[in-house]
Structures are given as structure tokens and as C-alpha cells.
Amino acid sequence: MHRLLAPAALSFLLLSSTTTFVRAQDAPAPPIDKRYTDEIKKLTDLPAVKKAFQTFIDLEPQTKQDLITLTETPSPPFKEQVRAKKFAAMIKEAGADSVWIDEVNNVLAKRKGRSGKKTVVVEAHLDTVFPEGTDVKIKPKGDTLYAPGVGDDTRGLTAILAVLKGMGKVGIETDADVLFVGAVGEEGLGDLRGVKHLLRKDGGIKPDSYIAVDGDGISTITHRGLGSHRYRVTFKGPGGHSYGSFGIVNPHSALGKAIYHFTTEADKVTRQGIKTTYSVSVIGGGTSVNAIPYESWAEIDMRSESPEKLNQVDQLLQTAVQRALKEENSIKRQGPDLTVDVKKIGDRPSGRIEATTPIVQRAMAVSKFLNAEPHLEVASTNANTPIALGIPAVTIGSGGIGGGEHALNEWWLNDKGYLGIQRILLLLLAEAGVGK
Template sequence: MNRIFVPTALTALLMGATTSLLLAQQTPTIDKRYADEIKKLADQPAVKTAFQTFIDLEPQTKQDLITLTETPSPPFKEQVRAKKFAVMIKEAGADSVWIDEVNNVLAKRKGRSGKKTVVVEAHLDTVFPEGTDVKVKQKGDTLYAPGVGDDTRGLAAVLAVVKGMEKAGIETEADVLFVGAVGEEGLGDLRGVKHLLRKDGGIKPDSYIAVDGDGISSITHRGLGSHRYRITFKGPGGHSYGSFGIVNPHSALGKAIYHFTTEADKATRQGVKTTYSVSVIGGGTSVNAIPYESWAEIDMRSESPEKLNEVDQLLQTAIQKALKEENAVKRQGPDLTVDVKKIGDRPSGRTEATAAIVQRAVAVSNYLNAEPQLEVASTNANTPIALGIPAVTIGSGGIGGGEHALNEWWLNDKGYLGMQRILLLLLAEAGLDKSTTASAKKK
């Protein structure tokens, strides 16, 4: 998950008046009713019991994290970890657990009314290929292993929340669906959540809480969308001297890159931050051979769907212009062709900062004495956000680093606060069943 932090007020002052003006629109402000709501929830005896349970469970939560981290979950091959997580969350106290067609794990805790559904999700997959050594090593208080933080810690936190709710006898008004999702990373392209929320046959939650990253400050409420393409120009290929005059795919690709980057530069200098990158190129066989193909992989990103589509169209126009130009200068042989394949499509959008779920997330961070930070990022929350479902991504507690690297690490610095945060936001969204309060009073 790539996160972009909204600056603090102090940072803004140092950066100047322009940033301060921007900050005035983005600094989280909170309606007092949400602060009162969170405090009232936290004061409930059953919730206090759950909070203490999270602390008591720390050794087991650590072991759950190690167990899951050492269960490989490479891209597009998450089924082994999915089976393991399904067993663990059933034992934690879910009413029913199943694995869907794409290996998402779904665990339901029924609510009293069941009129609403709240999703709490962490992703199963890592970026590391099959065969990567995922054995956890501990140095001092720090755990090291590929994927130990992103997002295996999220899965362990979700398990702990279910255990805490069971131990404290917490029931909700709404149904709660805990999910371990596949395909969040890279070319997985959010496929697990896209399947979960698909138009035909998917679920229709009333709100969505993704658990990804660390700490208890971040609140991702803006989805950073992306379009990714693999562009392949194809020709007959031939000897650099004997076949001179045939179409050259490298020449066409060079023209396409030039036309695209020239126009994209103009289009992205104003408005919401929008980026583009010609990231990977390849093709050709020898210095004395005209290549038969030339390809490039291109990434573009924006939180604005309109801006993303604008840059996308500039790419399509540049490709066709380059194709026409290269075919126009050939002296012999067949025309050049081009294949345009979209290899990534992450939707963009935002849950407004004034929305109840964002306000509640801010209130929870404040309650736990953390400074809330509104962020834009590419996470599993992108999909529900784009569909108009109130959604945020929050961290799972503790401190981590080295995401997507072999030396990734996670440190349990008051990690239980992550579970407390998830529980409070979940209960604010799902509603605390009145019978829970009555039962707690009897005790």
C-alpha cells in the first residue's frame, strides 16, 4: 500500500502559505457528536473487557502473526493461507466461514437485526513470489520476514478483534463480515474485493473498513486510482541492412512515448495530482536486426477519475499517432500493428471527510491520543469508495517498515491499540446491540 500523508499544521507553516491554504481544506475536523459517540462506546463495560482482552491476547496475537506470515501467500496463489485463515477465524468465534470462488475468506458474525452489513477486511496476498523464504526472525522485540506487516499483521489484528468480541460477549445490531481478501497487491489489481462487490452476485455492504498498514493515525479515505497498460508494436522483423525500409517497432514506440509524455506533461501541471510513468520497456534480438516487436508498460495514477481518464485518452491518441507515422515512412513490407492491453485498473474516488465513517475514524484516533492523518492511497478501499460505499482504510497498530522488501519488519509498540481502534470504529458503524450492554451490567 502506497500512502500519501496530509501535512500537519506545523509542516504547513514551514512550507508556506500555499500549503497552508490547501491544509485548511484537508485537516481533519470533527463533529462533536462523533467524539461523544466514540467515548460512550469506549465507556461500555463490555468494550472495556474487550480492550483488556486485546492486551491479554498479545502473546497469542504474536503467534498468529508468525503462523500466518510463515504460510506463503504469493500473488495469485493465496489458497494455502486462505485455508489456514479460515480455520483460525472460525476458531476465533465467527458464526459461519466460507471460501469463495477466488479464494476470499468470508467470516460472518450475525447481528441482532441484520438489516445492515459492515465489512472488516485485511488482504491475504503478499508481493513475494513462490519459493521466497518467509521464516520469521526475531531480533530484540522486532519481527522480520517478507510480508510480516503488509498485510499479515492486518489479518492477525482481525483475528484478535473477533476473539475480543467473543470473550467480552459483544454483539452488534448489523451483520459483520470479516474478510481475508486475495489480490490486493500489484497485478492482483484488487481482484478479491472487485469479486466480493461485483454487480451480479456480490455483497452490498453499508460500510467498509479495510485494515492495512500500521499505527493508529492513518485514515485513507481517498482512493488513488490507476490505469496500467502493456503496449506492444509488432512488425515482420529482419536484417538491419537487407530488410531496411520495413517498419520498425522500436521507432514507433519511441514516437508514442514522445507524443504521450509531451501531452501528459501539459495536462498534469494543473489540478489534482496526476502522475504517469513509462516504467518498463523491452524488445529486440540483436544490434544488427530490426526488431519484430517493441513493448512498454505504462502506469498512470490520480484520485480524480476524470483526470485519470484524460491522461488515459492522451496515451491512446499517442499510440495511434505513432502507428500512423511509422507506417507512413515504410519503404517495403507489411504495416506495423499494435496491441494495447490494459493490465491494471484500480478505481479512484473519495469518501468525503464529513462522512460518518471518516468522522468516526478521526474520533477514534483522537480518543486513543493519536493525531489523525487523512490520506490518499491505493488500497482495497478503492473499490467500495468508487461504488459509493462509505469506506476507509486504517492501520493495525504497532510500527512497521520495509514493505515489499525481503527485510520487512514489524514492532509491537502498543499493538493492542490497533485492535481497540478497529473495534471502536466497527461498533460505531455496526451498532452495539443493547443486550450486550444489559448483559454487561448484570455481570
């Protein structure tokens, strides 16, 4: 889940960063339509649901052990296959009708519904931000569990496991088919690749609604997808001695011009309207203080929940790069021209579903029922992709309290964590219908 920047502890160092914005005020959450509060109350009155609620509490020791087991199963970016195999075995044992691992290592577990006329996805992501070799051993301190990835999003995986176990133990049937998913590639340069593959036009699934489980607590409801474009811009020249080759093109000079032109223009268009951000986040190149570099590169991030605003800032970057290329080539005194390569390394779709949409209203009603105040928000999660495709989708937390996401000292505390599992079940049943 993307809300915070990765910490310096991971050596994800930002060598040059410019972010300029004025935060757009979130509109107040709309009232919850009474029909949805009535719907949730009706569900909670069902004997099987009451039994499931108690079952989740009874399962807490096993759920904790599942969290330890999965957290200590490494899942580095683009290398999620070990955890995928472990999770597939665990979810099969939890009672799924069929389980398989797809071409990109997503884990899919189907629980058949009474009619099967609809499909509801409940998903958490398998990957973490931590590179191969990171110590992922759980270190308990009192009731708090410390380990990289323990909350983001291993807790989400264990929560959906518990939901499946509870449904099986008390015999809850749904009308719709339910697809429990452990998705790869949510973090960083994974670029939501798991869910993009899952929902691809040719050969993908076409769910009727989508519930992503990411983060903690029982209040937040992400119904707006924070889109992002990310680029690696590389200027290239012949390189040479700083004195003997003076007058050839200098990639660093061009990159500096590009950054200046981009940030100057982007500042103007991001000071009002929907919050839109930009950051020149990593730069590199060069070999020695007495050598004109042969290349200079930068990685640039831009974000907005507005596709139009995101594309506008993107175009400013493209224009700035070409302007800098032209300017640097115009002042050369000898040698070949400078060239530039602009490579898109990330493309997360943006969009929103209205707060009056049934899935959002139901999520709000569930939080209210559990005595939590619903909080609607924008974030970059796996729900971005279904939202952009017009599929009703939200991201909700998995319960408990956590912190330090993307840091080596990440932690999670089981403060009534079962409420998060109850919340997932209620929203799932509201979307999938209870089998008769």
C-alpha cells in the first residue's frame, strides 16, 4: 500500500526531490443510506454470522501463527513465488474448493456460490518492499509483533485466510462465487502487475465487485485510486576529459535543465485543484570529478487521482526533456549530439467510485456497526485497477493497529484484530449475497 515514502533505513535514498502541492480538501463523507445499515443489521442477526464472529475470536491463536509463518516466508519484489506456494497450501487447507497459481504467481482460491451468477474478489497482496536477504524473523515485544512486512500486507493475507476458515466452520454459503486472491506486485516497481494480469482484457477474470484488504484498523475505506506515472530519463553523450574534451555535450547539464524546466512548469499547474504531486526522486551518473559524464539519469514520480491532471504533468515532463536536449545540443562546440531515452517504469491507473455507490455505502455501514467512524480516502492500492476499469471496488483494513510500513521496524498489534476479520466477512456477504 502506498501512502508513505520508503525510509532511509532501506537505502532508498532520494538524491534530489521536489514536491509542490496544495492539498485539495476532501469532501465530507455522505450520510449512510438507511437501506444499507438495515442490510448489515439483517446480516448480523443471522445465527451463522453470529457463530462466525465468535469463531474468528476462537481462531485468534491460529491466525497469529499464520501471520508469523507467512511473515517469515520471504516475498521480495518480483520474487514472490516461495510465499505464493506457502499461501496456496494454507488457503487450500482453509477450505477453498479449488486453488491455483497463475502465470505471474498470483494465488487464486475459488469458493463456489449457490448460483455462481456473480463473482466477488477478496484480495490481499503477497509481496513486500524488502529486498532479498532481509531478515524477516518475527521479533515479539510484549503483545506487539515486529518484522518487515508484518502488517503490509501479510496481516491482510492472514485476515482473508481467517474469513475463509470461519465461513467453512459455520457453514455460511454465498450466492455469488467468491475468489480469494493473494496478488503479486503491489509495491513499488511491481506497478500493480498482479491485479493488472488478473483483470487483463484477454483471459482475465471479470468480477462484479472487488474488496482489497490492505492496511490496519476498521475505519478507512479507499474508494479513490491515486494514480502514478514513473519515468527513468537518461541523457547520453560521448563522455571525455573535463579539460581535453571540453565543449562536448554534457548529460548532467541537460538533466539539470530538464529538472529546472519541469519543476518550474509543474509548480504552476499543481497549486490548485485536485492534489497532484511530482518528485525528482533519484539521480545518478558520472565517473570522476575530472570527467565529463557519458550519461546522466533521473527517476521521476508523479501522482494524482485525476487522470487528466496526471497526464498534464506527464506532458510537462516530456516537453521539459526535449527542451533541455535542444538547449544542450545548441551550445556544444565539438562532437556528436546528446541523445535522451525516456522510459516509463510505472503506470498506476487512477480513478474513483462515488461515495454513494453500494459497495462504499456498505463498507461505511459495516464500520458504523462495529462502532468505528468511517473515513473515506484516496490511496494507491490494488483497488486502483478495478476502479479504473469501472468495477465497484474498495480497499479496507484488516483490523488491529500497525505502523512503520516499509521500514525494518514495522509492527502490528492485535488490538481486537478480529473486528477487522468480521468487517471483511460482512462486506463480502453484503456484496456476494447469502445463499438460501
